[in-house]
Amino acid sequence: MSAAARPLPGPATGPISGPISGPVGEPPGGPDDGWRGLAGRSPWASGVKSLAIVVAAAIPLARFLVGRDWPAGGIVAACAGAAVLIVAVVVAYDLLRLRTTRWRLTHERLELRSGLTTRQHRSVPRDRVRSVDLRADPVRRAFGLSVVKVGTGEHAADGSELVLDPLSRRDAEALRRTLLHQDAAEEPADGPLAELSWSWIRYAPLSVWTFTGAAVVLGALYKVLDSFGAKRLTTRVATGAWEWITAHPLVAVPLLLGVNLAVGVLGAVLLFAESWGHYRLEREPGRLRLRRGLLTTRSLTLEERRLRGVEITEPLLLRLGGGARVRTIATGLGKAADDETEDAAALTPPVPRALAVRVAARVSGTGLPSLAPHPAAARRRRVVRALVTTAVMAAGAALVPWDWARGWVWLVPAVTLAYGMWLAVAGAASLGHALGPRHLVARRGAVVRRTVALDRRGIAGWTITESLFQRRSGLLTVSATTAAGRGHYDVVDVGRADGLDLAAHAVPGLLDPFLIREGAS
Amino acid sequence: MSATGLRPPRNRADPRAVPWWTVQWLILMVPVAGAAVAAYWMFTERALWLGVVAGVFAAGCLVLAVVGPRASYRVERWEVTDQAVYTRKGWLTHTWRVAPMSRIQRVDTARGPVQRLFGLADVTVTTASSAGAVKIEALDHEVAAELAERLTAITQATPGDAT
Numbered sequence: 001m002s003a004a005a006r007p008l009p010g011p012a013t014g015p016i017s018g019p020i021s022g023p024v025g026e027p028p029g030g031p032d033d034g035w036r037g038l039a040g041r042s043p044w045a046s047g048v049k050s051l052a053i054v055v056a057a058a059i060p061l062a063r064f065l066v067g068r069d070w071p072a073g074g075i076v077a078a079c080a081g082a083a084v085l086i087v088a089v090v091v092a093y094d095l096l097r098l099r100t101t102r103w104r105l106t107h108e109r110l111e112l113r114s115g116l117t118t119r120q121h122r123s124v125p126r127d128r129v130r131s132v133d134l135r136a137d138p139v140r141r142a143f144g145l146s147v148v149k150v151g152t153g154e155h156a157a158d159g160s161e162l163v164l165d166p167l168s169r170r171d172a173e174a175l176r177r178t179l180l181h182q183d184a185a186e187e188p189a190d191g192p193l194a195e196l197s198w199s200w201i202r203y204a205p206l207s208v209w210t211f212t213g214a215a216v217v218l219g220a221l222y223k224v225l226d227s228f229g230a231k232r233l234t235t236r237v238a239t240g241a242w243e244w245i246t247a248h249p250l251v252a253v254p255l256l257l258g259v260n261l262a263v264g265v266l267g268a269v270l271l272f273a274e275s276w277g278h279y280r281l282e283r284e285p286g287r288l289r290l291r292r293g294l295l296t297t298r299s300l301t302l303e304e305r306r307l308r309g310v311e312i313t314e315p316l317l318l319r320l321g322g323g324a325r326v327r328t329i330a331t332g333l334g335k336a337a338d339d340e341t342e343d344a345a346a347l348t349p350p351v352p353r354a355l356a357v358r359v360a361a362r363v364s365g366t367g368l369p370s371l372a373p374h375p376a377a378a379r380r381r382r383v384v385r386a387l388v389t390t391a392v393m394a395a396g397a398a399l400v401p402w403d404w405a406r407g408w409v410w411l412v413p414a415v416t417l418a419y420g421m422w423l424a425v426a427g428a429a430s431l432g433h434a435l436g437p438r439h440l441v442a443r444r445g446a447v448v449r450r451t452v453a454l455d456r457r458g459i460a461g462w463t464i465t466e467s468l469f470q471r472r473s474g475l476l477t478v479s480a481t482t483a484a485g486r487g488h489y490d491v492v493d494v495g496r497a498d499g500l501d502l503a504a505h506a507v508p509g510l511l512d513p514f515l516i517r518e519g520a521s
Numbered sequence: 522m523s524a525t526g527l528r529p530p531r532n533r534a535d536p537r538a539v540p541w542w543t544v545q546w547l548i549l550m551v552p553v554a555g556a557a558v559a560a561y562w563m564f565t566e567r568a569l570w571l572g573v574v575a576g577v578f579a580a581g582c583l584v585l586a587v588v589g590p591r592a593s594y595r596v597e598r599w600e601v602t603d604q605a606v607y608t609r610k611g612w613l614t615h616t617w618r619v620a621p622m623s624r625i626q627r628v629d630t631a632r633g634p635v636q637r638l639f640g641l642a643d644v645t646v647t648t649a650s651s652a653g654a655v656k657i658e659a660l661d662h663e664v665a666a667e668l669a670e671r672l673t674a675i676t677q678a679t680p681g682d683a684t
Contacts, residue, residue, distance in 0.1 A: 516525070
């Protein structure tokens with residue numbers, strides 16, 4: 001059966017036919033029936049969104065025409081003409097796309113036919129559907145539309161998802177419920193696992209971006225102004241600013257740092273609000289559902305069958321502020337799309353540490369056991385590494401031939417020593433491992449501390465490494481390979497016997513035939 | 522106090538692995554050593570001490586090409602039981618890998634052009650993990666084919682979806 005040749009029947013072919021009505025979950029009788037269009041209001045949303053292109057195009061056009069000494073009326077007319085043209089093209093394209101896109105839901109499968117020039121027919125068996133994610137940016141939300149992504153939980157290669165762009169919000173919700181076998185009445189029994197509390201916003205600025213973000217934004221702004229041809233203006237402003245700074249360094253430097261920080265904090269807070277507003281994490285039967293987003297709303301589902309564990313991450317600044325975040329370790333999770341502000345594995349925003357631990361425990365189903373520390377040799381190894389690095393730096397500094405560097409070059413090894421020792425001590429203090437009833441738990445990291453609870457049934461093998469220096473201090477690194485997340489999770493610098501015992505007990509029977517135990521039986 | 526350790530896997534690579542690896546190392550090392558000597562000859566004023574450094578470097582490369590494969594042969598071992606594939610490799614850093622049969626997704630054999638001259642083949646066992654591939658290097662190509670067949674048979678007989 002050719003997907004391209006046949007004219008497609010459907011109830012909603014016009015641009016303003018309104019929301020599709022009728023039950024989504026009831027496929028009509030014949031095998032060729034039931035094809036339906038996307039939401040007819042889409043061109044309106046596209047038209048509104050194309051105004052952004054209009055603005056971006058009109059400004060350089062106006063500048064160009066001013067340069068040519070056009071009269072004001074002519075410039076306005078030209079810009080208006082360009083605007084109408086752009087909007088018309090965008091709307092026409094969307095109309096065509098809408099007319100050529102049809103989808104249907106039968107008892108067995110979800111099918112999508114699309115493509116203006118290259119016709120595509122994609123079909124996903126319903127029992128393979130693992131996730132149904134909804135996403136609506138502010139414009140689509142205003143028009144009551146949602147983009148639906150249906151994932152099959154395959155290793156998320158390009159195009160493994162089926163995207164319905166867009167459906168009306170009601171249809172999208174109904175489709176989600178139907179595909180995930182859920183009745184509308186069925187509500188999660190025990191309340192949400194976590195729900196946004198605006199007090200968490202205090203953790204938002206605790207990131208490196210707060211201190212660098214403002215500079216990055218300023219740089220980007222400079223670029224944008226440049227591309228609009230305002231080079232003379234930006235150069236003049238930049239030169240003026242530089243002169244002022246060099247003239248009054250005592251006032252200017254603290255002021256600049258203060259402004260940088262203020263902008264960074266503001267940006268971080270706004271980003272937090274947009275990403276995590278309306279945040280709600282719920283457990284539905286057999287899956288987790290995460291909803292978030294103040295302006296662009298997103299609804300993500302994750303089947304618990306794909307869950308292989310959880311990870312608590314504590315970047316340095318967040319850790320100092322007493323916060324932590326929870327991420328999933330799951331199979332077939334894709335990378336975040338470019339326009340996403342959070343990666344697909346994020347389960348919570350930065351939250352108080354105690355809450356993060358609670359959420360991790362509830363998601364993984366068991367509490368996290370207390371961790372056993374690693375031998376003192378692990379710390380010694382790190383201290384030696386820091387000292388050797390310092391020694392190399394010091395030797396380098398002593399050999400520096402330039403006179404102008406002599407005065408301050410000793411600062412390099414001094415800073416290296418301080419930072420290296422801190423890394424060594426904090427890194428060694430972070431190390432820990434434990435075996436829970438269902439999970440292998442490992443913790444590591446000085447700058448970003450990660451506590452990983454990996455489902456023992458998700459372990460797909462072991463890689464055990466022992467470097468020359470590790471061998472001399474009786475340590476080794478046990479790495480559990482898994483299909484989920486980063487692919488392997490390591491217990492670093494654990495005592496040899498402890499590490500091997502840990503691996504042997506975590507997956508009974510796998511490692512035992514290859515172990516030699518001397519002394520005790 | 523018990524001393525726990527990993528025992529070495531039972532089987533070694535095929536003895537022909539030593540000449541094969543030596544050829545491989547030489548293909549890499551001869552140009553490096555040659556380049557060092559040539560650079561000394563053409564681009565310097567042929568100071569004696571520099572000549573000694575270049576000579577020692579070139580000789581070191583060639584010695585490494587001869588010693589490296591023998592050391593690898595002593596260290597590299599493999600074993601396949603009914604439950605798992607088990608390998609050891611690495612000279613300074615020892616690496617042991619264990620992949621259970623129930624998680625094996627793919628078994629590949631591969632033969633490079635030089636490798637074919639020696640009648641050798643590699644077997645790569647891939648699990649669902651992106652980090653979990655286990656490679657058994659330099660087997661006799663018939664042994665490798667047999668092993669791959671056996672592994673495929675065991676894998677198919679073992680239940681589980683391999684994730």
